[in-house]
Amino acid sequence: MAKITTLILAKNEERNIVDCIKTVQFTDEILVIDDFSTDCTKSLAESMGARVIQHAMNGDWGGQQTFAIQNAKCEWVLFLDADERISESLAREIREVVENNEQKSYWIRRENQFRHYRATHGTLRPDYVDRLFPAKDSYVEGYVHPKIVTPYPNEKLKNIMYHYTYDTWDQQLNKLNNYTRLAALKYKDKGKKCNFLLDIMLRPLWAFLKVYIINKGFLDGKMGWILATNHYFYTMNKYVKLYFLYRDPDGRL
Template sequence: MATVSVIILARNEEHNIHDCIESVQFADEVLVIDDFSTDDTAKIAEEMGARVVQHAMNGDWGAQQTFGIEQAKSDWILFLDADERISEPLAKEIQAIVVNEPNKAYWIQRRNKFHHNHATHGVLRPDYVLRLMPKEGSYVEGYVHPAIITPYPTEKLQHPMYHYTYDNWHQYFNKFNNYTTLSAEKYRDNGKSCSFIKDIILRPTWAFIKVYFLQGGILDGKMGFILSVNHYFYTMTKYVKFYYLLKSKGKL
């Protein structure tokens, strides 16, 4: 019988890790790659039956995920973030897939949720993420938005998983700041150029128009407007940081 390892990258996720692991009890192994959490993430994960391996991420998501693949003991890999949950129908679909389709990789639809608000368009519209694949020959590249590299043909699964995006605005803007910095550094390392007019003035305006009007953020009311404006500033901020990395190594 084919076996499945769920790989969860975590750092200070004590508020998420229990429910995350609980949603993948069908797996043969739950492997938590812990970036030296200072809270009870590792303790809770071990109490839930997970195997915890501590390993420093150092800002490199792709390398951390590849490390997780190397540590996994099963035939199949299922990547899951600590704030994501596998639905019961998806769990059953995965169990059937790993037995009957050994040489394919799978995209899973991710539906975003808040605990007390609702938004399903614009920046929070459902997307597909490549998360389920045979372990053999698979690895991950990239710092901020890593790409999973796998030699297998891909298909989409029918049932969704759920992503509980943010608990509060403090968490949201911490991630906002972190990701804009990492994106700017990635652009610099890849030798990109930056135009003040094109990238700092025009590009953010188009980003707002796209998510608010073309992708339906306007249908999500107050939250849709807030998230679309934040997407404008996210886009502008990462290019502002990039512009000044090139101009003065980030110094003002």
């Protein structure tokens, strides 16, 4: 019977790691790749029966995920972020498809939740993420918003997992700052240029309209407006940082 390794990348996730691991006890191995946390993440994960390897991410999320796949002991891998939870119905479905052992890459519907705030459209609308697949010949590329690369056909699972996006506004804005920095560095590495009018003035406006109007963020009321506005600034800031990466003589942000 095929077996599953759950892969969790973590750094200072002591508030999340225990609840996360509880939802994947149905898998055969739980492997936490810890980016040298300074809190109790490592010890808490080990107390829950997880195997922990400490490995520096150095801003390369895709590289860290590839490292995790390479260290999995089972034939199948299930990726899970520390702020995500597998529902009981999804756990049963995952076991069923792995027992059938069809060589496919399975996408999971993720429902996003921001504490007690009610928002189910715009940037927090449900999305599908590629998380369950055979480890053989699979890897991940990209610093931020990485892409999982597998030779297997894609299929969607029916049941859902939950994503608890942020605990506080500070956390949300800190993530925005970090992700815009990584995105700018990625763009520069690829030689992508930045046009002030198109990328800094007009592209953020389109990003706002897309999540607020097309993705129906307006249905979430005040929260929809706030999150769409934050998405505007996310888009603008990654291009502002790219713009000045080319203009700073030391290439600093």
